[in-house]
Amino acid sequence: MSQLMSLPGTDVPLPSLRRQARITAGLVATVILLSAIAPLATDMYVPAFPRVAGDLSATASQVQLTLTTYFVGMALGQLIGGPVSDQRGRRRPLLAALAVMTVASIACAVTGSIAVMMAARFVQGFSGGWAMVIGRAVIIDLASGARLVRLLNVMAGIGGVAPIVGPLLGAVILQLTHWRVSFWIVAALGLFMAVAVALAVPESLPPERRHGGGLRAVMTAGGAVLGQRRYVGYLLVSGSIMAALFAYVATSAFVLQSMNGMSPIAYSTDFAANAGGMTAAALIAARLAGRVATRTVILTGQLTALTAGAAMLVGALWFDTPLALVLGCFLALMVATGLIIANSGALAAAEVPDHPGTGSAVLGFVQWVVAGLTAPIAGLGGEDTAVPAALIMVSGAALSMIGLLVIARPKRPE
The missing domain is CATH 1.20.1250.20 (MFS general substrate transporter like domains)
Structure with missing residues (x-):
């Protein structure tokens, strides 16, 4: 034995x-x-x-x-x-x-x-x-x-x-x-x-x-992972893009159905197609692992999300939120999310190798809290405007980039 x-x-x-x-x-x-x-x-x-x-x-x-x-x-x-x-x-x-x-x-x-x-x-x-x-x-x-x-x-x-x-x-x-x-x-x-x-x-x-150990052990380990600067940066990368994603989830039914007259079937088909775009992007990101730097893949997603949010905001403010623009922006956001979420999670985990479970739990906790807080904020304008959702998309993408480029910046060689 x-x-x-x-x-x-x-x-x-x-x-x-x-x-x-x-x-x-x-x-x-x-x-x-x-x-x-x-x-x-x-x-x-x-x-x-x-x-x-x-x-x-x-x-x-x-x-x-x-x-x-x-x-x-x-x-x-x-x-x-x-x-x-x-x-x-x-x-x-x-x-x-x-x-x-x-x-x-x-x-x-x-x-x-x-x-x-x-x-x-x-x-x-x-x-x-x-x-x-x-x-x-x-x-x-x-x-x-x-x-x-x-x-x-x-x-x-x-x-x-x-x-x-x-x-x-x-x-x-x-x-x-x-x-x-x-x-x-x-x-x-x-x-x-x-x-x-x-x-x-x-x-x-x-x-x-x-x-x-129970919850006290989780709190102790949580403090340890939150003390890692680059981990916190990747936490911001992931949490901020979740805000942009759930601005879409919370408002898309109103923007596409109430404002643009799509039927429930047409809306759900588009929602499913966007989810498929996110899945495809995640699979492409997996294929790129080891070939293209993970941070480069994340930055590509962030720039895509920022562009989609800016285009959505312009359309909502000055062009009465045209359907074709909305469809394109939502799809681009979902593809961007597929490039960012899993990759940022992997880089966050790599920063806390001594606490992988706690790192994952904190990451999941932050993502779902951000998702929950985003939903009512995105709906503050009511059923007839996409401006709040567009602002959240832009802000989320910008904060995500700050997390990657500033807080989680690579260590300088000594």
Whole structure:
């Protein structure tokens, strides 16, 4: 036994852990579905924003606040769920999160109050983020090396497909029935995932590998990563471009449907095409890895986003926001995002090699908080102007460039 390899940070031999739990096709499929639930829960709902505002007697900004509460919940769920599962194991906290998410989704489906919708969306986001981070932790518990890389890439690939499927499904729901059905679908998915977890996901973190550090350990490690200047720079790169991205997510339904007369189906098709552009850009960025400097790829995306935002602002201020210009600017922004997000995350992780988990958690927390705060700000002008969204696009791209070129500037050779 003494000659068997042990996992880092534990005296438990690797073979004994593999006997307790192993990766199966059912486990991988379940974790992939967990990773897809957040974009599905958001993107199925976005095409219905104008109708939700009418049905709940709410303003555009109030409806967009339901995105804010959801994203803030997602941020907190990921930040807290990981450490709790490190203490108490993966399986029970995951099942509890799915149960809460199901109940919150039902509350969204039946409420007649925008205030209740906001609260229920927060709980839905919190439990969904909690489930997502634990699902990822299960894979990390059981895989390593090339196999782990392959599995995480599959999960990332699904993350690119879900934003394409979500709005199309949401548009079909609007054509055939009521926007509330999208929340009933999410509730049904929650029940389905709970059953799948019960059947296919074993406990991947045995008691001897759990620790009592909890949230205090996360806060200590968080202070350490935030003390790294270049990490903070890449945090600004990623968080600022997320502001530009979610200005688009929060306002595109109003700009394209209410202001330019697009049907829900046409809007959702365009939304899906833009998501496809972001996915394609991310795949191109992956192919460029090792051939073109990562910072150069990021800067290309930032310049593209800045150009798109400036063109959108000019069109909104002086040309009555023409449809062709809007479509081009939104597509350019999504492509730019695909070049920036993953690359900035990779460079941020490289700056904190001693705290990779905390670095990832802080990055995810900041991204989702920024997404949540952006949504209502972008809607301050109401349903009849794209100026706030355009201003956020320009500001987000400019701040992102400051993060790259100033705060995360390369170290000077000594």
